[in-house]
Amino acid sequence: xxxxxxxxxxxxxxxxxxxxxxxxxxxxxxxxxxxxxxxxxxxxxxxxxxxxxxxxxxxxxxxxxxxxxxxxxxxxxxxxxxxxxxxxxxxxxxxxxxxxxxxxxxxxxxxxxxxxxxxxxxxxxxxxxxxxxxxxxxxxxxxxxxxxxxxxxxxxxxxxxxxxxxxxxxxxxxxxxxxxxxxxxxxxxxxxxxxxxxxxxx
Ligand SMILES: C[S@@+](CC[C@H](N)C(=O)[O-])C[C@H]1O[C@@H](n2cnc3c(N)ncnc32)[C@H](O)[C@@H]1O
Numbered sequence: 001x002x003x004x005x006x007x008x009x010x011x012x013x014x015x016x017x018x019x020x021x022x023x024x025x026x027x028x029x030x031x032x033x034x035x036x037x038x039x040x041x042x043x044x045x046x047x048x049x050x051x052x053x054x055x056x057x058x059x060x061x062x063x064x065x066x067x068x069x070x071x072x073x074x075x076x077x078x079x080x081x082x083x084x085x086x087x088x089x090x091x092x093x094x095x096x097x098x099x100x101x102x103x104x105x106x107x108x109x110x111x112x113x114x115x116x117x118x119x120x121x122x123x124x125x126x127x128x129x130x131x132x133x134x135x136x137x138x139x140x141x142x143x144x145x146x147x148x149x150x151x152x153x154x155x156x157x158x159x160x161x162x163x164x165x166x167x168x169x170x171x172x173x174x175x176x177x178x179x180x181x182x183x184x185x186x187x188x189x190x191x192x193x194x195x196x197x198x199x200x201x202x
Contacts, residue, residue, distance in 0.1 A: 003188075005034035009060035011088045018084045019055045027057035028127065031189040032152050037065030039123050039148055040072075049121040049142065050074040051102045052128030056085025062125070063092055070094060073121075075105045077128075102130030106138040120144035126151050133167055136174065140181070145199040149181070155191030 008030065019027055028036070036058055040048060044067045050058055053076035062072055075098045076082035086097050098105060112118040121142050126132045131139035132151055143149050154168055175195055176183050186192040 003031055005030050007037075007064075008033075009037075009064040011060045012057065014088055015055050015057050015060055015084065018088070019057070022055065022081065022084065024055050024081055024084075027054050028061070028152060029189050032192065033057060033061035035189075035192070036061040036125060036150070039150065040065030040070065041067070043070060043122040046070040046122040047119060047144075048072040048123045048125075050125045050127060051106075051131040051139065052076060052126075053082045053085050053097065054127075055081050056089050058125060058127060059085050059089055059095060062123075063089060063095060066094060068094070072096070073098060075100055075102050077101050102128050103135045106130055106135045106142070110138050110141060120147065122147045124149045127153075133171065136171070140178075140195075140197075143181075143195075143197045145197050147197050149195040149197075150192065152192045153190045154185075154193060155187075157190070 040046065040062045046066065048062055048066065048070060050062060050072065053059055053074040059072065059074050066072065072095045074095060077100070079099045082097060082099055089095055090097065109118050122144050124139055124143055126139050126149065140149060154172070156165055172193060175181065175193060181195040181197055183193060183195040186194065
């Protein structure tokens with residue numbers, strides 16, 4: 001079966017060209033993007049969080065699947081790469097771009113949630129260090145019951161820093177040991193894991 005996505009976001013060619021020009025090579029691949037669209041489409045009026053905007057390819061796939069009433073927050077440390085996403089996608093009122101360190105943002109959002117000012121998310125695409133290799137608990141705390149936490153780039157890649165393979169193995173073990181999430185590994189695209197927060201039964 002050929003699993004090349006047939007339907008792609010309109011902004012994708014421009015984002016890919018900008019990524020090439022900027023030498024940015026960390027965008028999600030098209031199959032992961034198509035899964036993001038499907039997961040977003042499964043959440044009408046959904047609240048979606050992306051950690052690590054990059055130039056906005058994942059953002060574009062998420063927006064492509066979202067309904068008109070869904071909302072997306074995407075957080076990025078590097079303002080120069082996020083500027084590409086803002087330029088191409090910033091006209092869409094469903095997306096809020098945040099220029100911040102993801103760890104700081106997670107800590108601050110968590111505090112606000114404690115005070116009742118912040119709501120959980122139905123889908124979290126954790127695509128950078130914070131929310132995945134650091135601040136994992138904080139990111140998982142923001143997943144609503146029945147909500148999905150998705151990570152990619154789990155298959156070994158050339159150029160991984162020393163020790164990263166062991167970090168990935170620890171992350172998978174930690175996620176799969178949790179009682180409050182059901183998980184599935186997807187040996188596909190760059191290697192994904194999807195975790196869904198279970199709804200406690202009476
Ligand atoms: C894998 S790329 C994101 C790709 C994007 N989600 C996509 O699907 O196309 C990871 C991004 O995380 C950003 N980043 C690195 N450290 C970060 C941090 N502490 N907080 C927020 N973003 C960070 C990088 O600048 C990079 O753009």
